[in-house]
Amino acid sequence: MMHPEVTLRIRERFPGAAIFEREPASRWTTFRIGGPADALYIPRDENELAFALDAARSSRVPVTIIGNGSNLLVRDGGIRGLTIRVAGHPSRHDGQTALAGLTIDGGRIIAGAGASLSAAARLAADAGLTGMEPIGGIPGTVGGAALMNAGAYGGEISLVATAVYALARDDTPGDPSDRPEPIVFKGNGLAFRYRGSAMMDCGAVITRVEFTLKPDDPALIAERAADYARRRKSKQPLSEASAGSFFKRPPGQFAGALIESAGLKGFAVGGAMVSPMHAGFIINKGGATARDVLALKDEIIRRVFDHSGITLEPEVRVIGDDPS
Numbered sequence: 486m487m488h489p490e491v492t493l494r495i496r497e498r499f500p501g502a503a504i505f506e507r508e509p510a511s512r513w514t515t516f517r518i519g520g521p522a523d524a525l526y527i528p529r530d531e532n533e534l535a536f537a538l539d540a541a542r543s544s545r546v547p548v549t550i551i552g553n554g555s556n557l558l559v560r561d562g563g564i565r566g567l568t569i570r571v572a573g574h575p576s577r578h579d580g581q582t583a584l585a586g587l588t589i590d591g592g593r594i595i596a597g598a599g600a601s602l603s604a605a606a607r608l609a610a611d612a613g614l615t616g617m618e619p620i621g622g623i624p625g626t627v628g629g630a631a632l633m634n635a636g637a638y639g640g641e642i643s644l645v646a647t648a649v650y651a652l653a654r655d656d657t658p659g660d661p662s663d664r665p666e667p668i669v670f671k672g673n674g675l676a677f678r679y680r681g682s683a684m685m686d687c688g689a690v691i692t693r694v695e696f697t698l699k700p701d702d703p704a705l706i707a708e709r710a711a712d713y714a715r716r717r718k719s720k721q722p723l724s725e726a727s728a729g730s731f732f733k734r735p736p737g738q739f740a741g742a743l744i745e746s747a748g749l750k751g752f753a754v755g756g757a758m759v760s761p762m763h764a765g766f767i768i769n770k771g772g773a774t775a776r777d778v779l780a781l782k783d784e785i786i787r788r789v790f791d792h793s794g795i796t797l798e799p800e801v802r803v804i805g806d807d808p809s
């Protein structure tokens with residue numbers, strides 16, 4: 486359960502803080518599915534974020550961190566405790582806050598964790614810096630993408646992110662005046678691997694990411710970015726609600742091809758369907774529940790195993806509670 490004292494403390498300290506009570510996950514995930522967050526908080530800057538983590542910790546309220554909600558399935562009972570969205574702040578016209586800010590320094594871009602990956606890639610392209618073209622179309626925040634080591638078309642966050650700044654998350658109760666500790670992940674300490682990272686392993690809350698890029702002709706960068714965008718648009722059901730590829734790529738295989746060859750394109754459970762356009766995507770045809778998606782996922786795993794002997798593993802992160 487949410488302790489009202491946490492939201493009260495945040496509101497007292499930061500008047501006008503963006504806190505939404507009983508906010509349905511269908512409003513803040515690209516799947517448009519899921520029960521309500523007890524309280525959804527969108528901090529304006531690192532100071533607000535650190536304060537909220539600390540207030541929740543000292544009141545023993547569980548914290549869930551989300552970005553753009555583009556790789557999440559929230560169960561139908563919603564999320565207990567404080568959900569913190571590290572993304573553009575709604576009260577500002579341009580959505581830019583310190584947590585979503587972008588700065589450029591020679592060949593380096595420092596991006597706030599709440600900035601969209603596409604905005605970071607656009608800034609790089611405009612500045613004549615190459616490296617982010619393949620991943621610029623991934624619809625996540627910089628923080629979510631770094632945690633997941635998101636990748637596409639041979640590109641990956643690990644190839645361009647050289648440092649990640651974060652706040653340690655320590656759920657043990659302690660002195661409320663303590664601030665969560667800042668940490669920097671660099672080099673091997675980032676432990677990037679396929680859809681994983683050191684930040685994922687320790688539950689760190691990412692605040693900023695440093696990208697190190699190489700100079701190139703802006704016209705060529707723009708051309709490559711446009712080509713990736715065209716490929717994405719022609720292959721992916723971008724007008725449907727989804728969380729992207731639902732499954733990880735098994736070594737040497739493509740999840741979508743395995744699902745398609747098991748005859749599952751268009752197969753549905755309730756409002757959840759295997760996309761007829763790209764079998765790797767589960768789409769919400771309208772009114773899908775998390776229960777529908779999870780039942781469809783289990784059926785896909787079963788049938789793909791029967792057909793090919795390969796066990797698919799979800800890439801989408803499933804969070805929250807079943808309805809009580």
Ligand SMILES: Cc1cc2nc3c(=O)[nH]c(=O)nc-3n(C[C@H](O)[C@H](O)[C@H](O)COP(=O)(O)OP(=O)(O)OC[C@H]3O[C@@H](n4cnc5c(N)ncnc54)[C@H](O)[C@@H]3O)c2cc1C
Binds near residue numbers: 625627633728
């Ligand atoms: C149409 C579509 C296409 C997609 N294509 C791709 C693709 O090509 N390649 C790919 O890799 N993914 C793809 N995805 C999935 C998704 O966009 C990526 O995984 C993205 O990086 C998730 O970022 P997010 O901000 O939405 O994170 P969320 O979905 O909000 O969260 C994902 C995880 O990151 C954590 N997290 C988020 N922000 C932070 C933070 N600041 N600090 C610590 N943890 C944090 C959350 O706790 C959660 O565990 C696609 C999704 C869609 C809907």
